[in-house]
Amino acid sequence: MTALRTAWHPVTFSQELTSAPIAATLLDIPLVIWRDSNGTPHASSDICVHRGTALSGGCVKGDNIMCPYHGWQYDATGTCVHIPQLEDPSRVPPKAKVPAYQCVERNGMVWVALETPRFDIPQIDEITDPNWKWVNCGPYEWNAGSSRQLENFTDFGHFPWVHPGLLGDPDRPVVPDCDVSTTAHVVHYNIVRPEAPNSDEFPIFANADTTAPMRTSRYEIHAPFTLLLRLGWGGIEGMIYFFVSQPIDKDHSRGFLTIGRNYNFDQPASVIRDFEDVIFNQDKVIVESQRPKSVPFDITSELHMKFDGVALAYRKMMTANGFAE
C-alpha cells in the first residue's frame, strides 16, 4: 500500500474533532488527530516513543499533545518538548519524537497524507454557498477494502436488486448507456437512468414524476477513493454527493459521505441520514461478501459487461496512476 501513502485520505468529519484528540488508523498506521490552540488540526503517530501508550488517550495542552501515561508533551512536528520527570523538563533527548504527517481541513473533513500527496483534494464551491445545505452521513465502517467501497458507489446495475424502491426500480433494471472519459487521475461519467419514485418514508428527492422518474447524474472519481456526484431531475433542484473512503488497511474501510441540497431546507437532517444508513447497510452486506476484499485491478479478473464501463475505467485509471496494489 506504498503508493496510497502519497494521497490525501479522510480521517474524521471536522465537527467530530473538538478539543479532545481522536484515534484513527490509516493504511495500518495508528494516528492521533488533534487541534492546537488555534483550532488547526494535526496528525502524528499514536504511539508514544516512551512506552508505546496511545497519545489519543491523552489530551491537548496548548499547542502540544500530552501522553496520558507520564505526561510527555509533543508539538505539531512530533517532537517531544516536555518530560515532566526531568529536573529540567525541557532537556529532552533528540530521540524523543514521533512521526508527524501532513494534515489539512477541507470540505468539512480532516485529511491526512502519510507522504507528500500527488493530487489536490477536490474543491467543492457549493460547500460555502448559502444556497446549499449540507448533511454529513456515516462514517460507514466496512470489512472490505476502500476500492470495493468506492466501486460499489459507482455501480449502476445493483440499484434495483439491493435498493429496490429506494434507489432502483425492479421493473426497469436495464442500465442505460453512460459516457465515460478519463483525464489523468479523474474518471468522468454522466448518465440519465431510471430511479425509484420518492418513498413515503424518505421523501428526500426532488423527482416530481411519481411513476417512472429519471435521474441525471454527473460523476467524477478522483484517485484513489473520492467520488463527487452532482444530480438532478431536469429542474433547478439538485443534490451533490461527496463520498470518500478512508483505507484503514488493505481490507477495511470507512466511508465519509457529505450530501448537499439546494431545496428542502426545512427537512430535518436526520431524514437524509436515516436514508443513507439504510442504503449503506444494504450495500455493506453485499460488499463484505465479495472476494477478494479489495478490487482486483488486473482487468482480466472478474467478468465485465458493457454496463460495468465505469468500474473498468476506474480500474484502468488506478493502474495508470500506480495505485493497483
Ligand code: FES
Ligand atoms: S508512555 Fe507516554 S509518556 Fe510514558
Ligand SMILES: [Fe+2]
Ligand atoms: Fe448501493
